Amino acid sequence: AEDNAEYALWLGDDSLILAQRLSWWISRAPEMEEDVALGNIALDLLGHARSFLTYASKQWGKTEDELAYWREEEEFRNLRLTEQPNGGFGETIARQLYFAVYQELLYTRLVQSTDSTIAAISAKALKEVAYHVDHATQWCLRLGMGTDESARRLQHALNLMWPYVGELFQDEPLNERIAAAGIGPLPSSLREEWDQRVSAVIEESELQVPQAKAAMAHSRAGDHSEHLGYLLAEMQVLARKHPGASW
Amino acid sequence: AEDNAEYALWLGDDSLILAQRLSWWISRAPEMEEDVALGNIALDLLGHARSFLTYASKQWGKTEDELAYWREEEEFRNLRLTEQPNGGFGETIARQLYFAVYQELLYTRLVQSTDSTIAAISAKALKEVAYHVDHATQWCLRLGMGTDESARRLQHALNLMWPYVGELFQDEPLNERIAAAGIGPLPSSLREEWDQRVSAVIEESELQVPQAKAAMAHSRAGDHSEHLGYLLAEMQVLARKHPGASW
């Protein structure tokens, strides 16, 4: 059960940190329809995060908010991709494409998890994630085939986010135990299908699949990029000024 | 002495917050020479801030760091202009022009303060501020008369920062007492010369002096814009994680 909780924490942290990033766009998107669309995606992710963190927190006799607001940077388990800065709209879309396809493949497998809570959360989330994939795909096509400038910008963004893709498929010792127990897939087992699907979108968008190698990363052990500290300072500042308060 | 300390706090907070803003540019400036130049200005301002805050803190049996790291947003006394976001280089230069000219006029008067500490700090700072004025002036000329794009950008930046100028010259009850005691000038008494000098730079740069009216503001009473909270969350995060620690 410790493993299940830790695994749920990983899943929850990915969605929480990405939701925190995406929510910045609400009131700043390139069109008002996108304030709504990116807001929806952020809300969906925050919903997944809350479900997973609530599940994890019970194991440790805590609450979702204790996990979100009172852990230190090195206790967070989210992947580096999710903590990358929003950059411009192109960077956000590139990050969305990579992450949403990953999450869809992952949740598709988790629906069959031997952990019935994880299976149930994933089943509910899967419908939402299908929309996230579609949203990112449509924007890739529009930007890739829109204007020369938009193609150039999206290509740059795809390249920029690529070094953080490798980590999505990195098998950790916990993953081995999770896979052995039938709770979830080995990350590496998702790579091939991810490559096919993402390459197909990028190629249909008339852009190049990036070639860069993966950046060294070990986020599941709490080893983060320089970006996460700033994100957490902002996210946690108010809650930490009022220890023990209810909201 | 309470008045002297409070006044020193105002002066210190202005320089501290602007130094915090400016220091962001170190490693991000448009040319490496500007990493050095903006870094110098930020360092000078931080130096003034430390002198004034140290002076203020003694009155209250505190340290400069207790004032910088352990006050809440509404306890900060800096002017709104100093907390405005850096924006691009144009916005930073516009803010510098407005603030540096103000500070030079102010320190010139403070050199004759009946408070010998304030007079001494100001005398030392004045030489540095003369360089800040020159730096901002030179960049106004370059951007104003450089390219069409740079002129457009700087004009926008000058307009954007203008609403926060009015507050620089707003007389507060404390200012009346400070002026009566010969400690410092009434802010309103600096306005005419400021207008002349800033207008001269803007006109020489072949740009228009902005016309907008002042935004309502009462920063000396702790009433800040939405920007300050984010700045403080970042500035104070580490110190607050280690209450009572020495560094």
Add this chain to the structure above:
Amino acid sequence: DEGRAAFDAIIAADGRIEPRDWMPDDYRKTLIRQVSQHAHSEIIGMQPEANWISRAPSLKRKAILMAKVQDEAGHGLYLYSAAETLGASRDSMVEALIEGKAKYSSIFNYPTKQWADVGAIGWLVDGAAIMNQVPLCRASYAPYGRAMVRVCKEESFHQRQGFEILLSLANGTPAQKAMAQEAVDRFYAPALMMFGPPDDASPNSTQSMEWHIKRFSNDDLRQRFVGMIAEQVKVLGLTLPDPELRFDEDSKKWIHKELDWVEFMDVIKGNGPCNAQRLERRREAHEDGAWVREAAAAYAAKQSKKMQEIA
């Protein structure tokens, strides 16, 4: 003048005007102005609350706040659509906003300085908005009325959420309760001013009431509102910053303190604490997003050309 006769008859019967119907130019202009201002208020109104999304103190509150601010974008979209049925283009309306030529509710030019402000905005600002908007569901211009029905449904939800935020704070730690009171103190007068100037200083209202766009006068609505919050504040265990506030049995009216209409006009004119910031944020989002909108338009054009070639 068959058109005018039909129009007058519909108004007289308290019926609804549809986009295809004839309508007087002034009616159209008044509506375009009102509906677009209303849309702008939704869009600009996202900013003060969005200011707390990243720092919301619990995940539940964060989710509720995100949904709320996102709803406001949706409201803006319905309302721009309603204005478009009157012949105004969204681009021209957005441009007028960014250039500072259009108005929006002046309350959004005040900063949200602390978390409790999100509660105060929900309770007081959305509360005042609903008071204004419920009668607009019956506005004579049908698309506006229909948009308001959707908007009001969500707004009343938002108001309840704002009230709940304040209730939690008021029942929380002393620091939380002080924060709630301080927010109510700051937003009370600006919220009362949301109904606009007193009736004797509001010259356009009469025509709008004759056209059945407006149904109640500014002061009438303000009366209802202040009566409502005077009751609700007791439940919160907070106070309103108005020692003069009382119900006068003789006139059957609420007496409240004098409002600062000089400040109100000053904020309307652009000199509030955040006017420049709000417009700059909108301008920046619009300008930074230009390449994205251009790409979407170019892609759509290419796709439709491709479709035609196939056909």
Add this chain to the structure above:
Amino acid sequence: DEGRAAFDAIIAADGRIEPRDWMPDDYRKTLIRQVSQHAHSEIIGMQPEANWISRAPSLKRKAILMAKVQDEAGHGLYLYSAAETLGASRDSMVEALIEGKAKYSSIFNYPTKQWADVGAIGWLVDGAAIMNQVPLCRASYAPYGRAMVRVCKEESFHQRQGFEILLSLANGTPAQKAMAQEAVDRFYAPALMMFGPPDDASPNSTQSMEWHIKRFSNDDLRQRFVGMIAEQVKVLGLTLPDPELRFDEDSKKWIHKELDWVEFMDVIKGNGPCNAQRLERRREAHEDGAWVREAAAAYAAKQSKKMQEIA
């Protein structure tokens, strides 16, 4: 071949080559590569430390850190100037850096995850840099040597400041001491690798030593460095993450643990934790600043034209 004879004579006499002197193409190329890499390292090296300026935990430390990072910009400028005396343009060097075609010290591709890292960088990274650079003050190419004299003076100041940061932490609260130890643990091996591959795997070193650019081999310098920090770490009351570390009396050498040269090469090739981030930040600053540099150039051209017209 008078030129070559003169060059050889100067080198043989351990003299100095000036920019106007004849020099072999390979000597010039080697120096351009080395000096520009060194300049790039200063410029990229600003980023990991700048990461803590806004969050420095005391105003004194903030001031010291700002001054340090700013000094690094200054070092970059001297070094680009030195490289320019060899005929390389600063624009082309900067472009090569941004396009990922130029190298810089691989240590800067590791993140600064916490405040103590600033101390560890000062103590270990600047310490290793000084060990490398002091002999370069006597490099045969005179402008490089002169630049290094200025750089070394400031670097030794920086190293002392880094040591002081760690000393304060090591004598601070348990959390501070743990932070200091953790930073030392992370930066120890990368700092040892700053001297480059072992001598038997460093083919270019011999030629550089013959030209009196380099004075000591990679392993020699690494030896001195590890000996120095093995002593200093005792003053800190911390440990080095190397249980094998000892001075071997027989060989008169320090024995340290095996270093991970596979990781080293991987980071050099661009796959370290922060390579992409470091280059993107530099690219972004360069691109965002393009309009400023263009304006400055246009203004300068206009001014000089005006001067000519007056003359």
